[in-house]
Amino acid sequence: xxxFIPLAVALVISAIVAALIVGINYLLIPxxxxxxxxxSPYECGEEVIGEAQVRMNVQYYVYGIAYLITDxxxxxxxxxxxxxxxxxxxxxxxxxxxxxxxxxxxxxSIRKRxxxxx
Amino acid sequence: MITELYLPxxxxxxxxxxxxxxxxxxFTLLNVIIFIYAERKVWARSMQRMxxxxxxxxxxxxxxxxxxxxxxxxxxxxxxxxxxxxxLLPILxxxxxLMIAIILPYDYVVFYTLQxxxxxxxxxxxxxxxVVSNSFTAGLFIIYVVLGLNPVLILLTGWVSNNKYTxxxxxxxxxxxxSFEIPLLVVIASVVVLTNSLNLYDIVNMxxxxxxxxxxxxxFILFLITTLAEGERTPxxxxxxxxxxxxxxxxxxxxxxxxxxxxxxYARAFFSATLIAILFFGGWLGPTLPGFLAPFSGPFWLMLKxxxxxxxxxxxxxxxxxxRIDQLLSLNWTKLLPLSIVNLILVVIAKYIVLSxxxxx
Numbered sequence: 001x002x003x004f005i006p007l008a009v010a011l012v013i014s015a016i017v018a019a020l021i022v023g024i025n026y027l028l029i030p031x032x033x034x035x036x037x038x039x040s041p042y043e044c045g046e047e048v049i050g051e052a053q054v055r056m057n058v059q060y061y062v063y064g065i066a067y068l069i070t071d072x073x074x075x076x077x078x079x080x081x082x083x084x085x086x087x088x089x090x091x092x093x094x095x096x097x098x099x100x101x102x103x104x105x106x107x108x109s110i111r112k113r114x115x116x117x118x
Numbered sequence: 119m120i121t122e123l124y125l126p127x128x129x130x131x132x133x134x135x136x137x138x139x140x141x142x143x144x145f146t147l148l149n150v151i152i153f154i155y156a157e158r159k160v161w162a163r164s165m166q167r168m169x170x171x172x173x174x175x176x177x178x179x180x181x182x183x184x185x186x187x188x189x190x191x192x193x194x195x196x197x198x199x200x201x202x203x204x205x206l207l208p209i210l211x212x213x214x215x216l217m218i219a220i221i222l223p224y225d226y227v228v229f230y231t232l233q234x235x236x237x238x239x240x241x242x243x244x245x246x247x248x249v250v251s252n253s254f255t256a257g258l259f260i261i262y263v264v265l266g267l268n269p270v271l272i273l274l275t276g277w278v279s280n281n282k283y284t285x286x287x288x289x290x291x292x293x294x295x296x297s298f299e300i301p302l303l304v305v306i307a308s309v310v311v312l313t314n315s316l317n318l319y320d321i322v323n324m325x326x327x328x329x330x331x332x333x334x335x336x337x338f339i340l341f342l343i344t345t346l347a348e349g350e351r352t353p354x355x356x357x358x359x360x361x362x363x364x365x366x367x368x369x370x371x372x373x374x375x376x377x378x379x380x381x382x383x384y385a386r387a388f389f390s391a392t393l394i395a396i397l398f399f400g401g402w403l404g405p406t407l408p409g410f411l412a413p414f415s416g417p418f419w420l421m422l423k424x425x426x427x428x429x430x431x432x433x434x435x436x437x438x439x440x441x442r443i444d445q446l447l448s449l450n451w452t453k454l455l456p457l458s459i460v461n462l463i464l465v466v467i468a469k470y471i472v473l474s475x476x477x478x479x
Binding site: 030 | 131138188191196198209213219255256259260281284285292293304307314370443
């Protein structure tokens with residue numbers, strides 16, 4: 001259990017370091033005029049046209065779903081590699097069932113050309 | 119003085135971790151500065167420019183000057199952006215990047231380098247008890263669990279900035295980072311097949327007789343490619359392709375939040391260089407240095423290998439053109455993913471050969 005103490009400490013200390021950097025910045029900021037034009041979204045100096053938070057290409061979400069499938073597969077393989085000598089028969093069967101169903105999902109999506117950018 | 123210190127065990131653990139963390143983070147920040155300086159110099163040389171020359175000898179203080187400049191600029195929050203999230207997300211990115219420094223053996227590097235002074239100050243040997251990075255039984259796994267938060271943070275950063283370039287850059291970054299995580303994890307699984315351990319110290323000590331780059335060369339090549347992509351470095355830097363979408367998901371940032379994002383990116387690249395040295399090139403293993411430098415040999419070999427891969431990253435950045443997003447994703451899903459599974463099978467075969475030769479125990 002010891003390893004979680006350093007992680008928690010590292011989390012707190014890195015948060016302090018990051019906050020400190022922003023804090024120093026707040027101390028050093030020069031006073032500047034409040035001019036609305038400076039706070040408009042950057043668009044190469046042109047007038048901003050339309051909304052930025054628009055509906056994106058559906059292709060990104062397909063990769064998100066493919067990631068969900070394969071990530072579980074990859075973690076399964078890591079568990080498998082870690083416990084290679086001391087796995088019971090039932091866990092081997094369960095892990096291979098999981099792995100093969102994930103592989104089937106990936107092969108299906110490759111076959112249906114879902115992973116091809118359109 | 120330190121040896122007299124008495125604390126209850128729990129508080130002693132916290133004190134020990136705090137010392138090691140501060141050392142590791144300071145060491146990381148110093149190396150980020152070295153990395154950016156080396157990148158500007160090498161990159162400039164490859165284009166027959168000089169790079170920074172004006173501030174300090176050979177421009178060595180240029181990065182300090184840049185840091186002071188960034189920290190004294192105004193923080194501009196765009197009027198359309200979500201103010202709280204816009205300021206909070208760079209801090210989260212920095213936390214995710216910096217807290218990994220404790221798992222990598224940077225406290226080992228610093229504390230064992232200080233052992234050079236042992237003949238002069240005997241109590242310095244007490245510092246070796248402060249190394250905590252050897253206590254992580256699942257270190258390699260924790261690194262990628264923490265880094266797995268990155269795509270979400272980057273996507274959110276792009277989205278809350280509410281700018282066309284940041285939104286496109288954020289989506290590209292999320293798609294790229296999510297996709298390349300899969301071959302990366304499978305390659306790591308193949309290293310775990312060889313070592314049966316996720317502790318970085320165990321992984322290095324398994325390589326006493328043969329480095330894993332010889333046992334599993336394909337794994338090394340795949341790991342190099344996927345870590346370049348995970349670090350958003352050229353040739354996979356489409357999330358912040360400056361000639362297409364200004365600066366990608368961090369277009370709207372300025373001053374300290376920008377410094378945090380930049381630091382996070384370079385810290386991750388530096389960690390990748392260290393990880394390649396540890397996983398495939400035997401970490402701190404190497405001939406012992408002569409004379410009073412003997413305690414320094416472990417840190418010396420580790421940092422030598424790390425800086426070699428750091429320079430390699432920079433040369434790759436200078437030498438290769440950028441991929442297009444469709445080429446990038448099809449490279450990942452149709453080539454790297456099947457290759458990583460082929461690599462896993464090859465490593466299982468290689469493990470039995472190496473075991474029968476008695477090269478790993």
